Amino acid sequence: MTAAPPPFRGHRSLRTALARALIRRELPATLLIHGIPGCGKQTLALWIARTRLCEENPRPCDHCLSCRRALALEHPDIHWYFPLPRPTRKSSPEKLADALEDARAARLAEYRKQPLRPNGGHEVKGIYIGAVRSLRERASKRPSISEEQIFIIGDAEYLIPQEASPEAANALLKLLEEPPAGSRFILTSGAPGSLLDTIRSRALPIHLPPLPIADVAAFLEEECGAVPEAAREAAARSQGSIGAAIGELDPGGELARERQGALKLLRAAIGGGNESIFAAALDFGPGGARGLVDLLGTLQLRIRDLAAATLGCENRVVDVGELSFLRRAGSGLALTPERAARAVARVEEARRLALGNVNPQLFVAALLLDLRRTLVSSKPRSKKPLSRKPRPGP
Ligand SMILES: [Zn+2]
Numbered sequence: 001m002t003a004a005p006p007p008f009r010g011h012r013s014l015r016t017a018l019a020r021a022l023i024r025r026e027l028p029a030t031l032l033i034h035g036i037p038g039c040g041k042q043t044l045a046l047w048i049a050r051t052r053l054c055e056e057n058p059r060p061c062d063h064c065l066s067c068r069r070a071l072a073l074e075h076p077d078i079h080w081y082f083p084l085p086r087p088t089r090k091s092s093p094e095k096l097a098d099a100l101e102d103a104r105a106a107r108l109a110e111y112r113k114q115p116l117r118p119n120g121g122h123e124v125k126g127i128y129i130g131a132v133r134s135l136r137e138r139a140s141k142r143p144s145i146s147e148e149q150i151f152i153i154g155d156a157e158y159l160i161p162q163e164a165s166p167e168a169a170n171a172l173l174k175l176l177e178e179p180p181a182g183s184r185f186i187l188t189s190g191a192p193g194s195l196l197d198t199i200r201s202r203a204l205p206i207h208l209p210p211l212p213i214a215d216v217a218a219f220l221e222e223e224c225g226a227v228p229e230a231a232r233e234a235a236a237r238s239q240g241s242i243g244a245a246i247g248e249l250d251p252g253g254e255l256a257r258e259r260q261g262a263l264k265l266l267r268a269a270i271g272g273g274n275e276s277i278f279a280a281a282l283d284f285g286p287g288g289a290r291g292l293v294d295l296l297g298t299l300q301l302r303i304r305d306l307a308a309a310t311l312g313c314e315n316r317v318v319d320v321g322e323l324s325f326l327r328r329a330g331s332g333l334a335l336t337p338e339r340a341a342r343a344v345a346r347v348e349e350a351r352r353l354a355l356g357n358v359n360p361q362l363f364v365a366a367l368l369l370d371l372r373r374t375l376v377s378s379k380p381r382s383k384k385p386l387s388r389k390p391r392p393g394p
Contacts (some may be wrong), residue, residue, distance in 0.1 A: 003044075004071070004115075004183070005071060005115040006115065006116065006219070006223040007042070008040075008043060008044070008047050009211060009215055009219055009315065010046055010211045010212070010215050011040075011044070011208065011209075011211075014206075014208070015034035015044075015047065018048060018051070018206075019051050019058075019059055020054035022051055022059070023059065024046065024186045027204065028203075029179040029183065029184050029185060030176050030179065030184075030185045030187070030202050030203040030204065031045075031048070031184075031185070031186045031187070031203055031204050031205075031206055032186075032187045032188070032189065032192060032195075032200065032203035032204065032205045032206065033045055033188045033189075033206045033207075034155075034188070034189050034190070034192040034205060034206070034207055034208070035190070035207060035208035035209065035210070036190060036210055036237075036239060036240070036244075037190040037243060037294065037297060038117075038118075038119040038206060038241035038242060038243020038244045038245075038246075038247070039121050039190035039208055039209075039211070039240065039242070039243070040211075040242055040243075041189075041190070041208050041242045042080070042082070042152065042155075043189050044188075044206075045080075045152040045186040045188055046070065046078070046080070046152065047060065047152070048150075048186055049070060049075075049150040049152060049186065049303035050062075050066075050067055050070040050071070050075075050078075051087055052079060052148060052150060052184065053066045053068075053070065053075065053078070053146045053148065053150070054066055066145075066146065067266070072112065073108055073111060073112050076144035076145060077143045077144050077145060077146040077148065077149040077150065078149070078150050078152070079135065079138055079149065079150070079151045079152065080108065080152045080154065081104065081127060081131055081135060081152065081153050081154065081155075082107070082127070082153075082155055083125035083126055083127050083155050083158035084100060084103045084104060084107065084125055084126070084127075084128075084131070084229075085103070085123055085124060085125050086124075086125075086126060087099035087100060087102075087103055093129075093130060093133070096128070096130040097130035097131070097133050097134050099130075099207045100128060100130045100131045100134070101131075101134055104131070106271070110343045112302065116223065116224065116246050117243060117245035117246070118243055118244075118246040118249075118250070118253065118254065118255060119243040119244045119246075119247040119254075119255050119258075119294070120247045120253060120254030120255030120256075120257070120258045120294065121254045121258075121294065122254075122258070122291040122294070122295065124287075124288035124290050124291040124293060125158060125290060125291075126158050126159075126168075126201065126290060127155075127156070127159045127168055128299050129167045129168040129171060131168070132159070132168045132171040132172050132320065133171065133173075135151055135153075135172075135175070136171065136174075136175055138151075138180075138266045139151065139175060139180050139183045140180060141306075142182065143182055147182065148182050148183070148184055149182060149183055149308075150183075150184045150185075150186065150373070151183065151184070151185045151186070152186045152188070153172070153185065153186070153187045153188070154188050155188065155189065155190065155195040155291075156187040156188065156189045156191050156195060156199070156355055157190070157191040157192070157195055157355060158290070158355065159172060159195070159196075159199075169195075169196050169199060170196075170255060172199065173196060173198050173199055173202075175392060176199060176202045177202065177358075183368070185203075187199070187203055190297070191293075191351060191352065192205070192287060193348075193352065194351070194352045194355055207380050209240070210239055210240020210241060211240045212240065213235045213236060213238070213240060214232075216235040216238050216240060216241075216242055216245045217231040217232050217234075217235035217245075218231075219242055219245070220234055220245055220246070220249060221236060224246060224249060226249055226363075230249060231249075233248075234246075234248035234249045234292075236267060236318070236320070236346065237318050237319060237320075238283055238340055239301070239318060240247040244252050258294060258295055258298050259298055259302075259319065261295050261298070261365030262295055262296075262298035262299040262302045263302055263322065263325075263363070264300065265280055265295075265299050265368060265373075266302045266306065266329075267329070268280035268302065268368055269368040269371040269372050269375065269376075270306075270329055270331065270332075270333060270371075270375055270376055272370065274369070277368040277369060277372070278365055280364065280365075280368060281360075281361045281362070281364040281365035281368065282301055282361060283340050284360040284361050284364055285360060285361075285362065286359060286361060287359075287360070288360065289316070289353075289354045289355075289356075289357075289358045289359070289360045289363055290354060290355055291360075292350075292351075292360060292363075293351050293354050293355060295370070296347050296350055296351045296354060299347050299350060300344050300347045300348065301318060301319070302319065302322075303340060303343050303371075303375075304316075304340070304344065304348065304377075305317045305318055305319050305322065305342050306316070306326050306330055306335070306340070307330075307335060307337065308328060309323060309330050310326070310327075310331070310333065310337065311336075311340070314327075322351075333375055333376055335375060336374075339365065339374055340373060340375075342374050343355075343371055343374045343375050346367070346370055346371060346374060347367070347371070350363070350367045352359050
């Protein structure tokens with residue numbers, strides 16, 4: 001059975017401006033929607049595609065055949081790509097491309113059944129060269145029923161180096177440099193700084209801001225059946241991201257585990273000795289650093305919380321359930337706004353590096369030692385590159 005996707009929330013003036021520009025054909029062939037994870041970037045991309053291909057007015061009408069097929073994720077001229085785990089079957093590039101197409105179709109079938117996608121999860125995923133090849137092949141053909149075909153590439157930062165080569169990103173770049181007539185590309189990213197400059201420079205950037213917390217709470221009540229109190233609490237922790245808020249509704253879900261994982265990293269960095277850092281690093285396997293990207297995003301939020309709890313802005317702490325830990329931990333640190341900002345920037349750099357080919361254990365150990373130097377010691381030492389093997393401390 002197919003569930004109807006929830007209506008698009010908020011961003012009314014942005015959508016009005018986009019719809020007008022689409023109708024007047026003023027938008028370039030490539031767009032890049034960026035914003036925090038789960039804030040609705042791919043939903044907006046699907047909305048833009050639906051608006052562009054709608055056959056009625058005002059657009060999107062949500063009722064014409066084109067709109068109905070788009071809403072059911074079955075429009076033959078809307079192609080939605082996103083990061084997927086690497087299939088094990090890969091005896092030839094063709095077989096890999098086929099396996100990726102099968103995995104994409106299976107994931108789309110899941111989204112049809114359950115359109116609400118929570119944040120969280122440590123899936124090691126990528127947008128592989130095989131997927132970009134099938135995308136290019138489709139783009140070289142004419143649209144099936146519309147005058148334009150639209151390619152959505154969600155979380156495009158996952159195009160970045162795979163197997164130590166930027167092959168997938170470069171293959172996409174060639175396509176964006178000379179987009180085939182009748183093709184439009186909408187990229188989305190929660191980390192646009194990780195995209196190749198050459199890709200970024202070809203796209204019109206559109207920032208999708210977080211939603212007001214009250215709107216997120218209303219969404220949880222109306223679309224997820226949450227009771228008002230749970231909706232308010234989850235919304236307050238969501239930073240205005242519907243994906244995060246849905247994840248927060250499930251206390252045993254992936255996002256809750258991710259939050260606990262991030263707190264464990266923070267505890268290891270600011271308390272205990274170096275052995276606690278190495279123990280935390282050994283929780284990770286020797287491969288699959290890309291699974292760390294979301295966890296590190298959550299770690300950034302926890303560092304911001306620690307700074308807010310320590311520097312007299314407790315009302316800005318997001319994870320209020322951890323307030324007493326944050327107060328206690330912060331009281332032993334010589335934390336300043338500059339140090340907190342530096343720590344958040346170090347984790348941002350680590351997120352970018354995690355998309356490449358690094359050993360998660362060495363990588364986490366080096367990051368935590370670095371965070372300890374930044375957050376704890378009274379005399380911060382010079383920065384060390386994260387990719388180098390960590391030296392045991394004194
Ligand atoms: Zn329509």
